[in-house]
Amino acid sequence: MLFRGKQPEGSIWKRFRTSADGFTFIEEDDHYSAHVVANAERVVDLFYALTEQLSPAVDVVIDDSRTGVTWKGESLALPDVRDAIARLKVLLGQHGGVELTVFTTEDQLTLNQQLELFVYARTDRWLYVLQGKGLQEQRALRTKSWKVKRADFPAAPELDRAIEGAVERLGLTRA
Numbered sequence: 001m002l003f004r005g006k007q008p009e010g011s012i013w014k015r016f017r018t019s020a021d022g023f024t025f026i027e028e029d030d031h032y033s034a035h036v037v038a039n040a041e042r043v044v045d046l047f048y049a050l051t052e053q054l055s056p057a058v059d060v061v062i063d064d065s066r067t068g069v070t071w072k073g074e075s076l077a078l079p080d081v082r083d084a085i086a087r088l089k090v091l092l093g094q095h096g097g098v099e100l101t102v103f104t105t106e107d108q109l110t111l112n113q114q115l116e117l118f119v120y121a122r123t124d125r126w127l128y129v130l131q132g133k134g135l136q137e138q139r140a141l142r143t144k145s146w147k148v149k150r151a152d153f154p155a156a157p158e159l160d161r162a163i164e165g166a167v168e169r170l171g172l173t174r175a
Helices: 039-050 077-097 125-132 159-168
Strands: 022-027 032-036 059-064 069-077 099-103 107-111 117-121
Touching: 022 099, 022 125, 032 039, 032 125, 039 077, 039 107, 039 117, 059 077, 059 159, 069 159, 077 099, 077 159, 117 125
Parallel strands: none
Antiparallel strands: 022 032, 032 117, 059 069, 059 099, 099 107, 107 117
């Protein structure tokens, strides 16, 4: 066919997905947990997208492995937190080394230093949200997590400045 109608846009996540993309979902005593592994850019984008599902007021913890400094904030406006994450996305995907946690009393999203995503919740709603994002549930995943020292993450001055800006904009305090 020479002329086609408007084709639906393919998701960048689907175009660049590797066979390792997926998540595990476990029901524990009083909560559910999901562990998501995909390429760096996809995980950071997914973390950002999932924050939209949280309550209007959230708590935030940023733990910078390079500097050893942790900041926290409570009852922050979700749009402000999402804006800060949006400004950090590219640099986080390039460098890693920062654990970013956004949580409420019901849900917690954590992007760890190795750019893996962890979701903890009191309900199983995240199973359906993750499936809706095109991820496949798997029995086990190849984890990227390992124990690293601060010196194992190369210097990232741009990321350091971006984190300082986010800390200032959100009014976070040292933990």
